[in-house]
Amino acid sequence: MDQDRRDAAAWAQEWRIRRKNRRILYIIGGILIAALIAYVISFVTIHSERTTYSSADEMKAALQGRYAGEDDFEDIVIDGDQVILTYYVFSHYDREYAELFGYEYDAEDTVFTDRVVEWDHRHGVIKTEWMGNLIVDKNGNLRREDFRGWVFYKTDIPHAEPIDPETLINPYGEEGAVMTPEEEEAVEEREDSIETDEEAQEEAEATDENDVQP
Known part of the structure; x- marks a missing residue:
């Protein structure tokens, strides 16, 4: 019985860690996507509204x-x-x-x-x-x-x-x-x-x- 409780507690802890890690990955992914979108918008804006040069x-x-x-x-x-x-x-x-x-x-x-x-x-x-x-x-x-x-x-x-x-x-x-x-x-x-x-x-x-x- 005690072993079952320990196993359940360990599983619950592992599940919390995995959920936390997934949340962190989602946040990082969201930041990266936002940065990519901002870069694309900036790139398009620069090349559509400005004159750029090779040197x-x-x-x-x-x-x-x-x-x-x-x-x-x-x-x-x-x-x-x-x-x-x-x-x-x-x-x-x-x-x-x-x-x-x-x-x-x-x-x-x-x-x-x-x-x-x-x-x-x-x-x-x-x-x-x-x-x-x-x-x-x-x-x-x-x-x-x-x-x-x-x-x-x-x-x-x-x-x-x-x-x-x-x-x-x-x-x-x-x-x-x-x-x-x-x-x-x-x-x-x-x-x-x-x-x-x-x-x-x-x-x-x-x-x-x-x-x-x-």
């Missing part, structure tokens, strides 16, 4: 040149491993804007310079020092990953030369001219973007200075 050199050679923002008041120029981002003053290039709101004589274009730290050809990503990742979409255009998906379009056309204020009919703008809510929002977003870039660049420069200190 970093091929990628670098293909992406040289100018990329214009949607309204052409921002652009990115890639020159070797250098990335130049420019925010152009509206009134210096848009004649209608200048006539309506006035020509900003003291304003200057805001120019940021960054450098490429990695040409990630397998994933279609230009990794920069402080500007964030630039994603190369399936059409060969650039998208700033951390800036609401802003797209910069590849173009061979250089940016327009600034307006000569002497050619404006009313360089001081119309009295009482008011922006539409959409225009105000666009200006605010632009100012926020410039401020964010300034902070990111300053932080990167401060980090570099700390790195070179003995």
